Amino acid sequence: MTILQLFAMAELQNRKPSDDKIIIANLFIRYSFLYVKMWGFVFVMINNCSKYP
Helix, strand or coil, rough: HHHHHHHHHHCCCCCCHHHHHHHHHHHHHHHHHHHHHHHHHHHHHHHHHHHCC
């Protein structure tokens, strides 16, 4: 979650306070998908390495 918070803070500095909730929601959706994809890839790589040492 710390990476997500860094992205959120970086984007919040460029916008008005009234947009905060919308930006955080968009960032959360966007980066949670990336996070899931990244961990899925890592999980697959670990499984492949353990199957074929």
